Amino acid sequence: MKVVVAILGLGISAWCAEAASPVSGVTPAMAATANQLIDLAKQENHGYELVRSLTTEVGPRLAGTEAEARARQWAVEKLQALGLQNVHVESFKVPVWMRGIEFAEIVSPFPQSLTITALGGSSSTGEQGVEAEVVVFDSLSALQQAPRRQVQGKIVFIDEIMARSRDGSGYANAVRKRRAAAYVSQQMGAVAALIRSVGTSSHRFAHAGQMRQADVGGESGVPTAALAAPDADQLMRALGYGKPVIVRLVIAPQLLPPASSGNVIGEIIGREAPQEIVLVGAHLDSWDLGTGAVDDGAGIGIILGAAKLIMEQLPKGPRRTIRVVLFGAEEVGTVGAKAYTRQHAAQLSDHIVATESDFGAGDIWRFDSRIGEDKISQMAAIVKVLERLGIAPGNNIAGGGPDLKYLREAGVPIVSLLQDGQDYFDFHHTADDTLDKVGPRSLDQNVAAYAAFMYLAAETSADFR
């Protein structure tokens, strides 16, 4: 394999210089190189090895904790070992919300415990907890429309179910209740709130997740937790008897002073246009319950695995700079993404295109973009190369990953390599997000697609700005 790499490495730059097509920007030589990257990705499994390493050696890595700091150290060492240039950490501060005791039980009529987890940012019940009758709503909207007297003094339970889908589109709806339940319940005089987990698992895992941006102040909301799906079912069955159901809820998280977090950055510096940036991101932090394998160890493995292949193939680098950004503090409110946009404000106009891998390790099946209409045919030439991986052209309203929000708003061109997320929300934000949930073969397909895309976007003469 090493021999093949070396021969290809010699061949590429000559072809590129000679055969660039002014229409598509992707020459036959570039396509050939991209295909070689794809072939190599199927033979290596360095991406998977990186996920294994991060989730084993660091494990859970909540934003602002010592564990996230260890993850940054891990990342710096890995980026340096891979041979990336300009490896550094860009620091920022993040408020730290730490989970404490958490416990819930039906007190009557059917005493038994319930599996819960406090939502990120939740206020505390104190260790003595709260005990009250449960009032159920089938959606956040139904709660919002209820008379206040129905809610006052009670524990709100929002039983809205999240739909399973390939593109994860059920999440946007479901997450509304997670973000707002605490505040709406507080406004209506409730003492606490429970939500059916924002997830699709039928196993007994409560799904964590931020209930609001960690750096937004204002009202504290009532103490709020997610119930595992079997426990939401159980609570609904208990309520079905038509008697008052009394629940005791104890959650005692702490909000600590802001602590250090950071984005870890490394580059493959462009051989001809180093100032032009193709940004590829993933996030380094995770929720605290699992080891952050699908969210977002997989993304880290995918983009670093792809970067490694490109460096092996192209010792002098592609034409433009590929900048790898491992965002910190994504889970608690894309704090790292905000910091990046702020710290690189003057450079945003140099970003040719940005993408992020943050949706697990399922096969990529579609390619969306958000670029000028006049650039679509040039992007289509790149997508054409990815077709052999089962990737179809999609639309031009790509969302990009969560960490691309501010870049997108600033007008940076965005693409999304959409992964199959049918089972992503079975694991995402739960204790069950562990390495065994990452499929090595699917990860290889992702590495192949990212390697080909990163190379082509950095090599093509097309400009997507």
Next chain:
Amino acid sequence: MKVVVAILGLGISAWCAEAASPVSGVTPAMAATANQLIDLAKQENHGYELVRSLTTEVGPRLAGTEAEARARQWAVEKLQALGLQNVHVESFKVPVWMRGIEFAEIVSPFPQSLTITALGGSSSTGEQGVEAEVVVFDSLSALQQAPRRQVQGKIVFIDEIMARSRDGSGYANAVRKRRAAAYVSQQMGAVAALIRSVGTSSHRFAHAGQMRQADVGGESGVPTAALAAPDADQLMRALGYGKPVIVRLVIAPQLLPPASSGNVIGEIIGREAPQEIVLVGAHLDSWDLGTGAVDDGAGIGIILGAAKLIMEQLPKGPRRTIRVVLFGAEEVGTVGAKAYTRQHAAQLSDHIVATESDFGAGDIWRFDSRIGEDKISQMAAIVKVLERLGIAPGNNIAGGGPDLKYLREAGVPIVSLLQDGQDYFDFHHTADDTLDKVGPRSLDQNVAAYAAFMYLAAETSADFR
């Protein structure tokens, strides 16, 4: 449906009296009645409704606790409501082992928490816990053969993996390590023991289970817990770096004074030979982590659902008595089964045959017996009727359910209606053993098979003793 039942009820006894075959003991009329029971079982879902009721209204019901007492009260009310006769509780005492704090973490080289649960009967580390280097063995036998100096002062980790199988045969091997790890580790000077969960789930659930009979005295064993499979994988990966792995383990269960448990019994008294008993069992207690839906709410639902159908069809009862026994305190060492055998010692010779449903809710696929060789052809006539449910004749070395052990040893004829247990050990003894894991259609097939078997065994002229 009620009309059909009444008509059938009138027809049966006349047919039975006329057409009994001296060879098989199963007349065409009996076969027709059994087939009607099977048809009705597919239309009703009372068995499932009973599982729903028990797991919702009582939930977890550990032997000797107030929750198990509520389960007995539930059972007495249900048996009476179903119209069974001679409904009563036969009490006995059982030691009560109560789970306390449980927590484990890798202290170094890769700090992170591990998902564990203490094994039933485990001694306590005290709340301060123990901290020591881990020494791994791939089986209980490997531990037994190791030099003492390799184990002394360490935390033993037995990583033996349980095989998934339709008949659950992987359990017998796997459970050896659960029962013995604490004692073997103690003999060799270890400070604590961890085992890979006795289960087949890849989700992050630690499987509980008794490490020895609760009423056996002697050495206490070292504190011992099961690791969830992803955590056993993680510990193996950490050990793979070749550095010492230090784990801190805190488990603080308590052994309480013996408390009341009991078997709940009800009968369909035989119209001609009431002293002859067809015993059908399931167990009422469960482990404390889940709601005991597959283990053994399903069994309770199956046998009571079957009893209900027989009573509706046969207002005067079958020829012999069908005795339903809902055993208490099975999980902590078949304590209820022992009590039953002791309390009914003088009556054991009147037991024509005994069976138990205690392997979840999977489809029944095979019928085994343990009866005299000269009785096999008579039992075959019963099995013939079950063929339409996809049930095949098996062997004559049936184990019966766990609660039949002492009856079997006393020479009572035993049959096993073997369920498909491919996924049973994914849920068994875990927090994930909840109602949604019970398939209503499979439960109906079980009710159909039990109803047909119970009726035929109680009606046939054949004697299996």
